Amino acid sequence: MRDVRRDPAFLDDDPILEYLNNFGSALVAAYPGARGETGADFYFFAMRDPMLNAFALPGGFIAAHTGLLLAAQNESELASVMSHEIGHVTQRHIARMIGQQKQDALMPLAALILAALASKAGPDAAVGVMMGGQGLQIQRQLNFSRDAEREADRVGFQIMGSGGYDTSGMVGFFQRLQTATKVYSDLTPPWLMSHPLTSERIADIQARIRETPFRQRVDGLEFHLVRARARVLQDVSTQGLIDATKVFEFQLTNQSRQQQAAAQYGLALVALKRGELTKAGDLLAKARATMKPAAGAVFSTGQSTSDAASMFASMSLEIKLAPGQPASMAPLTVKEAEQAYQQFPLSRGIARQYAKALIASGQLDKAAVFLREQVRLYREEPKLYELLAQTYAAQGKLSLQHIALAESYVLSGAVPAAVDQLTIARKAPDASFYDLATIDARERELQERVKEEKKENKER
Incomplete structure (x- = not known):
């Protein structure tokens, strides 16, 4: 996941990330067994990629390609894909696949021994045994992959149904997927595919839909x-x-x-x-x-109550904080950002926009107090430490600036760079006795982590 975050394709956009995590978390919460036996914490994110795809990583990290977001015509279709990926995590398919691969790793060795014995009958027999062993290993992996996809479909169907989504959205999305991959799927024999035939998956889900009551969902x-x-x-x-x-x-x-x-x-x-x-x-x-209801307007039953107010507020601040805005707008931007933060206190993007507005307006002491409170509450957000470092830099607090940058680098996976920042912080002329003690303790901890990472890389 650290590598993913450093990838230019990683779409680090607060409104999209917040939507996906609110959307995905609601699906997880609606299905009691979604966290599986490991009690996984899920994190949903987006990748810049026009391909119609999504994937799950070990530990509950689930990605949606931008091509998928654009292809999904409604939230039920998006829920079908996200629920499918949650199903992979719930059923521990990745861990099980690794376990099977370790078992299958013995097959080439066994094939080699059998080939040596068969060589007495001729070289062609030996080659045949070797190729057969490799083929069996590959086929077992493909079979496992197809079975895992079927299982994820069934679990995903249950998850999206529990979340209140229209389960026919899974069929709609599969049909769109079938159209997008028609040429590839038509040329590939079923037994060589890592996924079941899309037509087979559609038939399976349609049979399940007939046994469930219809549920309409307004996006x-x-x-x-x-x-x-x-x-x-x-x-x-x-x-x-x-x-x-x-x-x-x-x-x-x-x-x-x-x-x-x-x-x-x-x-x-x-x-x-x-x-x-x-x-x-x-x-x-x-x-x-456009979305403001007319006077006396009455919405029909099932109308979504969502007005996307937080996304509109975030976009307004995004415009006002953009480079090129006159300095005279800064006080008004701070006021708007503070109101937005009070209205949407759980929005991490708006919280950071409020901090940026304070910094841009020169209210550095207030920004530092706010950001220190935020990093105590949300310790895993590198962006908060980056903003705190920016604030300390504007205040001329060099030691604290580099300590904050070090924490940002740690959360981003750049531990050696974090150690370098701590070294710079120690040499800063304004480093206090308390700062030096903090630096020493943190540096020892990070150096141990660097040693462990080097050891792991050698073992790989």
Whole structure:
């Protein structure tokens, strides 16, 4: 996961990360056995990749490609994929696969011994035995992979049903997947595929749907706004922004207010990426107005109560904190950020935007107090330590700046760089006796970790 975070394809976007983790956590909470026997803590994230895919890593880390977010037409389809990946973690498929691979590792050795014995009958017999042993090993791995996918489908079906989603969304997504991979699947024999045939998976889920009552699910606006963000952030090149603009302009012709608001929101993000800040603010205001209910309006039963207020607030702050805004706006931005933080105290992105607003306005003491409180509550966020280091640097507190940077590097997996930062902090002229004691204790701990990592790398 440390390698993933350093990958340029890792989509480190707060609104998307918050949506995926709220969405995924709700699915996990709805299904009592979702955490499995290991009691896994789940973390959901996105990768910049147009391929229609998602994957799970050991420990409950689940990724969704931006191509998947754009392909899913509703939240039930997205829930079907996320639930499937949760199923892989719940059933410990990765750990079981590693266990089987260790057992299968003996097959080539056994084949080698048998080939040596068969060589008496001729070289062709020896080659045949060797190839047969390798083929058996590969086939066992493929069989395990297909069985794991079927099991994840069944567990995922139960999870998304428990979460209140329309289970037919799994069929809809499989059909879209079948269309996207038609050429590949048509050319590959079923016994050489790592996944079951998509048609087989569709038939299995359709049989299960017939035994469950129909459940309609109305999507929240956040889903559409997240898809708009994913479309823009998947490719922020000049051509990528042009292509996204064309999609959003066509989307404006849709009769759905959610689709229109999402298109305006997406166009606002495109304008922000181009540095057109006034235009971005105007388009965001239009998106908010589009979703504002008319006087006396009554929503039908099942209408989503979500108004995506936190995403609109975050986007507004994103525009006001962008480079190029006049310094005179800083006090108003702080006020808006403080109100947003009070309204959405659980939003980690808005909390960091509030800290950035304080730093930009020169309220460094207040920013330092707020950030120190935040790092006590959320110890695993490297961005908080980066902001704290930025605050200390502006205050001229060099020792504390490098100590904070060291913690940021540790959380990002760059332990040797963290040790270097502690060395710089020790040499800082303003290092107090307490700072030096903290540096010494932390440095010893990190040096032990560096030794362990080197030992693990050698063993690999």
